Amino acid sequence: MNEFLTRKTWRYIDQSVSGIGRSPLESFAADDTLCHLIGAGLSPATVRTWVHSASVVMGIQDHRLPFVQAGMDLLEERGYHPIVRNSGGLAVVLDEGILNISIVVSEKDGHLDINAGYDMMVELVKALFPEIAERIEAYEIVGSYCPGSYDLSVDGKKFAGIAQRRIRGGIAVQIYLSVEGSGGARAELVRDFYERSLQQEPTKFDYPNVRPEVMASLSEIIGEPLSVPGVNARLQQFLYAHSEEMRMGPFVEDEMEQYTYYLTRVFERNKKLLLES
Known part of the structure; x- marks a missing residue:
């Protein structure tokens, strides 16, 4: 088992x-807060699970699409709320069939370079x-949305993507797991967003040519109905098995000051980017 996944306290x-x-945006602020707390030695390594209703989280490059406002209007028409995150990567879909997991550890824990961080999350998913x-x-699934070298797939069908954020001495490794529903339908939404936002206008940046057939949910891949609560239960069982102590609960009063700071910052940044669209 990966040394970073087995701990005295989770x-x-x-x-x-x-x-x-x-x-x-509240989840991005939460992970930034955890990076700060864990990097400063004020909290043990943490696993956070999060689910949000229908949203499309765009990256900075998406915000620069030539007709991005038209693309965001399409998302709203389809019942999805567009937001912009202050980081790299490209558009991803969030909904109640997608479970997001963040593992937040300290840089002081040991040598955890970029690839090792990704490998830690891959090992967790396999477990x-x-x-x-x-x-x-x-490996990168060409034709998926938000493609990356650590796309997770089975038989060429992507069900997860991994990202990292490193600030204040903390490392947050984040994954979205498409658990329920249709991976292809989510991909169709992002494909249509890019088509509406590009309108065949040439750009310096190469945006993905999304192909819905290369994306699927875990339920579709396994061939059995999985649920977000069921996968969350698997995760809890894993943490109990790989720690001596598991502390549960949200931010406490002393931590809320930092959370409020990061929350205000991320909302102000998103508002500024949307006004520039």
């Missing part, structure tokens, strides 16, 4: 239900899904 924050009606573990591969 902290676990479950926002897979409480966060559904909240903005995804959570032993029925397909040997079939899970990590």
Whole structure:
């Protein structure tokens, strides 16, 4: 087992239900807060789960699309709320069938370079899904939305993407797991967003040519109905098995000051970017 996944103490924050009606920006602020706290030695390493209702999180490059406002209007028409995150990467879909997991550790824990951070998350996913573990591969799935070298797939169908954020001595490795529903339908939404936002206008940046057939949910891949609560339960069982102590609960009063700071910052940044669209 990966050394970074076995710990004396894991902290676990479950926002897979409480966060559904909240903005995804609150999750980005939460992970930044955890990076700050854990980097400063004020909190143990933490796993946080989060789910949000229908949203499309755009990256900085998406914000620069020539007709991005038309693309965002399309998302609103389809019932999805567009937001912009202050980081790299490209558009991803969030909804109640997608479970997001953040693992936040300290840079002081040991040498965890970029690839090692990704490998840690890959090993966790394989542990959570032993029925397909040997079939899970990590490489870029061309035609997927938000493609990256650590896309997770089975038989060429992507079900997850991994990202990292490193600030204040903390490292947050984040993954979205398409658990329920249609991966292809989500991909169609992002494909249509790019088509509306580009309108065949040439750009310096190469945006993905999204092909819905290369994306699927874990339920579709495994051939059995999985649920977000069920996968979350698997994760909790894993953490109990790989720690001596698991601390559960949201931010406490002393931590809320930092959270409020990061929350204000991320909302102000998103508002500024949207006004520039």
